[in-house]
Amino acid sequence: MTQAASDPPPARDEPRRGALPARTEAVLDGIYRIPVPLPGNPLKELNGYLLRGRESDLLIDLGFRMPECREALMAGLSELGSSPERVDVLLTHLHSDHSGLADEFGENGRRVYMTGTDIDYLRGIRSGTISRKTRARFVSEGFPEDVLAEVENANPAWKCAPRRHEGRFHALRDGDVIAVGDYRLRTVLTPGHTPGNAMFWLEEQKLMFTGDHVLFDITPNITSWTGIEDALGDYLESLRKSRAFPVEIALPGHRKPGPYHERIDRLLAHHERRLAEARGVIGDQPGLTAYEIASFMKWKIRADDWQSFPPVQKWFAVGECLSHLDYLRLRGEIVCLPQGGIRRWYAAGFPPA
Ligand SMILES: [Zn+2]
DSSP: OOOOTTOOOOOOSSOOTTSSOOOOEEEETTEEEEEEEOTTOTTOEEEEEEEOOSSOEEEEOOOOSSHHHHHHHHHHHHHTTOOTTTEEEEOSOSOHHHHGGGGGSOOTTOOEEEEHHHHHHHHHHHHTHHHHHHHHHHHHTTOOHHHHHHHHHHOHHHHSSOSSSGGGOEEEOTTOEEEETTEEEEEEEOTTSSTTOEEEEETTTTEEEEETTSOSSSOOOOOOOTTOSOHHHHHHHHHHHHHTSOOSEEEESSSOOOOHHHHHHHHHHHHHHHHHHHHHHHHHSTTBOHHHHHHHSOOOOSOSSGGGSOHHHHHHHHHHHHHHHHHHHHTTSEEEEEETTEEEEEETTOSOO
16 A cells, blocks of 8 residues: 655554553454444344554444444554554445445545445536435335335434545555455455445455455345346356455454355345245235335344334335345336336236237
8 A cells, every 4th residue: 555755653662452442352463343332223233343454444334424333443543552643544435334434534544435426426416316216216116205205314424424525535456456464355346235336355364354244143235226126146257256255254244243145145035035925925916116015024123024124224114125026027027117107116027928
């Protein structure tokens, strides 16, 4: 990684253990996890990872643009003898629980990296062009406009995203290598969870930073994305590609690590079951909207019934349902017929002509 002339002097060699409550933990020699709380979010915490170098450090993922996240991240950096002036940032994807605090980084010759696809997509979201189309799709899929208004008020994806930094992100492509200290991280493009989602691979250590592409005790949300025809198909293809890496240590963006290849097999099987579930609902009840189909699918949410789902959870559920419907429609298994501006879903061949 290039070093700017204005670099601050290297920080002390050893992390400053004991100066603050030890919230960070060592993962490998020179690699640390920084837990960042996500207030009010069922994910609970983001895992930031710091890789210590000589003149600079590398930080993977950041947390929401919220005071609680900023405080925890900065305390973690300080505990490890680092600071925003010393770190370059690698973002696994555009979601604001990962990118939100980007405004705090990338000054004085330091850089914030994300894939070019996610940079462009984030720009589209911020300019409103993508958000308008996404909104129109959800309405056409039966999502009630009053619930949508509540989502727009509450969804942290809109409120806690970076405000001014996104124009200065540096673009990564598949295979790009970022070096820090003795570590060389290779960018592995894995579209699906977001259009330009990435993992970062340390070949020598057989270590993969999986971001949200592979999570272990929760299932990554796969939603429909405006302008992306087949998000679930992309995700499943990315999972198969990821499976070929001889990963021995997998460090996820949330919660605990686990066995990588086994987890990928389980995620592939999970989506097969979800596809079967969607097929079943459509076969049993032809002509439902996606909003209604989602209400008949099973969700791991603490709520008595669909009516009592929080609006944001309804948004995620319908988005995930849509990614499965798109997948089935593109493979000729189901069709959708607009009726009065609302899209209704049927098994292929139904209703009879
Ligand atoms: Zn996340």
